[in-house]
Amino acid sequence: MTARPARLPRALGALTLALALPLAACAGTDADAGSAAPPSPSSSAPAEDSSAAAPSSQAPAGQLLEVQVAGGQVTGDTGRVPVAAGEHVVLTVTSDVPDELHLHGYDLTADLQPGTPATVEFDATIPGVFEVELHEAGTVLLSLQVG
């Protein structure tokens, strides 16, 4: 391949530009973020469960998962976390910076305020592997393996 048409450099320039574009968080996401109902009846917890309180009341049965984010470091139930299908899951995240929590697939979100634990609660009815991610930072906290 010797000579290239004159168009090529421009196209490459455009590509390079795109590669240099800043990347928004949460690249491959799932279905709806706003309009639709939650995928499964999540035991009285609404889809946009942004309750900033720790899950103290009701003493929920099922699997309790806790994750702490401090100084960019993630500790607690990280990595690949297996959950039995159908099990009730209570995920509590405490972050030192404001962000938004997003569980892919189930499409649950929660607002994170610095230092205040936020909780998402749901029945793990969809089998598969799903990421829990911080929208702003783009950090993956854990992968929920339901099945």
Next chain:
Amino acid sequence: MSLLAHGVGSRTDLPIPIGFALYGAGAAILISFAVLLLFWRTPRLGGSGSGRPLPEGLQRVLDGAPLRRGLQALALLVTVFVVVAALAGPDETARNLAPWVLYVTFWVGLVPASLLLGPVWRVANPLRLLHRVLRPLVPRAPGAHLLPALGLWPAAASLLVFVWLELVYPGRAEPVTVAVFLVGHAVVHVGLSLWFGERWFASGEAFEAYSTLIARLSPWARRDDGRLVLRSPLANAMATPAQPGLTALVVVLLGSTAFDGLSRTAWWQTGPGSANDSLSGTLGLLACIALVAGLYVLGTRLSGRLAGQDPAVQPGRYAATVIPIALGYTVAHYFSLLVLDGQNTWILISNPFGAAGVDLFGTYGNRVDLTAVSSDVIALVQVGAIILGHVVGVTLAHERALLSARRARASDQLPLVLTMVVFTLGGLGLLFGF
């Protein structure tokens, strides 16, 4: 950044059950030796002159300019629409049509389409139409004489560019990335086609070469005399013309799908790929392709040495026999993406620009049903595709060995069969998640 592989998606598959993995592995090994020892001992698949011809009237329609230009114009309109939707639609990947159309409906959908209907993208490639419109600018393609020597090498490079975008580039799911890729891809390939002539598309454009490669396992073929025929997919694959770069194209396909599997294992995500950046992804992708290439070349050359044949021609001679194995990998890794996250295309098409109150087909309020196919079915399809690909691959390799040396000992084929067993066990291992 999301750890999800293959461009877009909200989920990844569960690891296949250990029982599936073990039974699959056992079956692959058993079948391999059954093929070597019990199958036919003389070549019996039809060659490139075989097949049942289609009626001439049908062939005139299928080969006619109206159908081809019509489909190309339609594909061009859809492509322009997707680019506009990428730029003018919602910024959010989850609500923008373009990434789902490119990475799921088109890229993954091209596989079943080509398998059932033949090389569809060769017929409908919209860049061919652009080439025809612009061709008067460069009446005599100055590089046309170079193409036969290049063969499919440019297609392998073009495919590598796309799989890098799909599997590695962190911003792959952004709508603007999709728009820039589509426009850049069109400009580059139309430009190269003006230089190399219209044959460039078959030789160097990733999607057309990919569709044509998969279509080698379809029942549709063109006989030596130009007639369109129906023939056994096995005979069709066997008749794949030997071209420089065919091996490279198949190896890029197989290696990149292996990387797709690797990048979703816990081992990769917490180990070598934990940085989750372009560098680790690029190195991982290239390492997978290099590993597949190394194993393949080693197996074919050793087989050639045992059979007393020139080892240098062996990799090219057997390249077509790896197509079914690569196809098996592809189905195993992308089936669930097409049937589950692929629903997004049909949801978002109702309102491609995210305008308030628009719902053209009444699907905009739908949700992706991630339980439409159970995880058991997904696991069965995955293991089934890998094993079926392996069986067809080993069978084709057996026939190819008999064709090149009629009195070949079965043991001469052992190194290549072992390579295929390694590919299959590796594929099952990736599905199992190690």
